[in-house]
Amino acid sequence: MLHVHRSEDSATLVGALAGVLASAPGLTAVPFDPLAPEVVCVPTPGIERWIAQELALRLGATSVGADGIAANIRFPSPARLVTDVMAAALGEPSIGKWSEAQLVWPVMAAIDANLGESDMRVVTRFVCGDGEQPIESRRAEAALRIARLFATYDRERPDLVQAWVEGRDIGADGLPLGEEWAWQPPLWRRVRYAIGAPSLAECLTDALGRLATGIPIPSLPSRICVYGLTALPLGYLQVLSALAFQRDVYLFLLDPSPTLWEAVEALNPTPVSPPPLRSADATEALVMNPLLRSWGRDVRELHALTAACRMPASVHHAAPRDEPKTLLQRLQEDTRRNRRPPGPAAVPEQDARPLLGPDDRSLQIHA
Numbered sequence: 001m002l003h004v005h006r007s008e009d010s011a012t013l014v015g016a017l018a019g020v021l022a023s024a025p026g027l028t029a030v031p032f033d034p035l036a037p038e039v040v041c042v043p044t045p046g047i048e049r050w051i052a053q054e055l056a057l058r059l060g061a062t063s064v065g066a067d068g069i070a071a072n073i074r075f076p077s078p079a080r081l082v083t084d085v086m087a088a089a090l091g092e093p094s095i096g097k098w099s100e101a102q103l104v105w106p107v108m109a110a111i112d113a114n115l116g117e118s119d120m121r122v123v124t125r126f127v128c129g130d131g132e133q134p135i136e137s138r139r140a141e142a143a144l145r146i147a148r149l150f151a152t153y154d155r156e157r158p159d160l161v162q163a164w165v166e167g168r169d170i171g172a173d174g175l176p177l178g179e180e181w182a183w184q185p186p187l188w189r190r191v192r193y194a195i196g197a198p199s200l201a202e203c204l205t206d207a208l209g210r211l212a213t214g215i216p217i218p219s220l221p222s223r224i225c226v227y228g229l230t231a232l233p234l235g236y237l238q239v240l241s242a243l244a245f246q247r248d249v250y251l252f253l254l255d256p257s258p259t260l261w262e263a264v265e266a267l268n269p270t271p272v273s274p275p276p277l278r279s280a281d282a283t284e285a286l287v288m289n290p291l292l293r294s295w296g297r298d299v300r301e302l303h304a305l306t307a308a309c310r311m312p313a314s315v316h317h318a319a320p321r322d323e324p325k326t327l328l329q330r331l332q333e334d335t336r337r338n339r340r341p342p343g344p345a346a347v348p349e350q351d352a353r354p355l356l357g358p359d360d361r362s363l364q365i366h367a
Helices: 010-021 045-056 076-090 093-098 099-115 118-128 136-156 160-164 184-195 200-211 234-243 260-268 282-286 291-295 297-308 328-336
Strands: 002-007 040-041 223-229 250-253
Touching: 002 010, 010 040, 010 045, 010 223, 010 250, 040 076, 040 160, 045 223, 076 093, 076 200, 076 223, 076 234, 093 099, 093 184, 093 200, 099 118, 099 136, 099 184, 099 297, 118 136, 118 297, 136 184, 136 200, 136 234, 160 184, 160 200, 200 234, 223 234, 234 250, 234 297, 260 282, 260 297, 282 297, 291 328
Parallel strands: 002 250, 040 223, 223 250
Antiparallel strands: none
C-alpha cells in the first residue's frame, strides 16, 4: 500500500518517519523478517547523516530523551533504489550497468572505436580539435558528459530511449534530430551493444507489470520509505506506485507551502496522465509568493506527477509555530501561506510592513 506524508518542516517530517519505523510493517506477501534492514531512500549523503542522527534521538528513547539508537538502516539513493527494485522484479541484475558511474567506460570505448565515422563528426571535432589524434583530456570529458547525458535520458525520457531502441532517431519532441544532435542515437545503440544488457527504460514496462501483479518477490524489503525528495522522475514514481502492490511504500515529501498544495489540488481535482508540459502548467498562476515562484517549481511539478500516478491523498503534518516576530519568521510564514509580503505603500501612513526590531539579526546577507 502507498502512503504519502508531507510537511513544511523537515524535523516534523522526520518525526513522522520515526513513527513509521517504530511500528511493525503491515501485512506483506512474504513473512516479516525482524532482522532485515529498514530501507530509507534519501537524496543526498548529507541528509542521510542528519536523518540517522535524528532517528537516534527518537527510536528507542526513554522519557529522559536523546538516548535512543538508529541501526540496521540502509539509505540508498533514488536511482539505486529503483534499480534494485526493477532488478528484483525482473531477475535482471545487469540493469545496474546503466548507472552513470558504470556508463563512462563503455561510452569511452564506443567513442574510441568510432572516431571519424560519418555520424560521429560532432564528437570527433570535440575530442580531436583541429588535429587527427584525440586529446586525452577532451576524450575523458566527452565520455563523462555523454555518460551523464545517457543516464539522464534513461531516467527522465524512457520513451525517447525506447524510440532509439526501435531505430527511430527522434528527439524528445518526436521530430527528427538536427545534425548537431544526430550522433546521439547511433552512439547510444553502440553503447547498448557493448553493455549487452537492457537499460532501465527498456525494462520499465515489464517491471511495472511484474510488480503490479502482486505475485510475491521475496528479495524485496518488507517496507520502503522515501524521505525528503522534492523532485522525482515520472518513471521512478511509477515504479514506487507499482511496488505498493507488493509492499508498504511511504513517501515523505517536503512541502514548503501547504496552502499552495491545497490550491493546486483544488485546481486539478482530476489527475492528468501524462502530466502537462511545463509551458502548459496552469498552476503557476496560483503562486503569489515570490520565493515560491522562483524556488518552488519542483514541488508543484512533483505534485502533478503524484497526481498522474493516481497516488492516494496525502497526510499533512503541520509544523508547530508561534506568531512570527522576526524577519525570517515572517518570510517563512508568508511562504507557508503562499502570501505576497507587503511592499512599500504610496502613502507612508498606509504602509503595512511591520517594523524590524532593533536587535533582529535573523536574516543576514554576506557578500
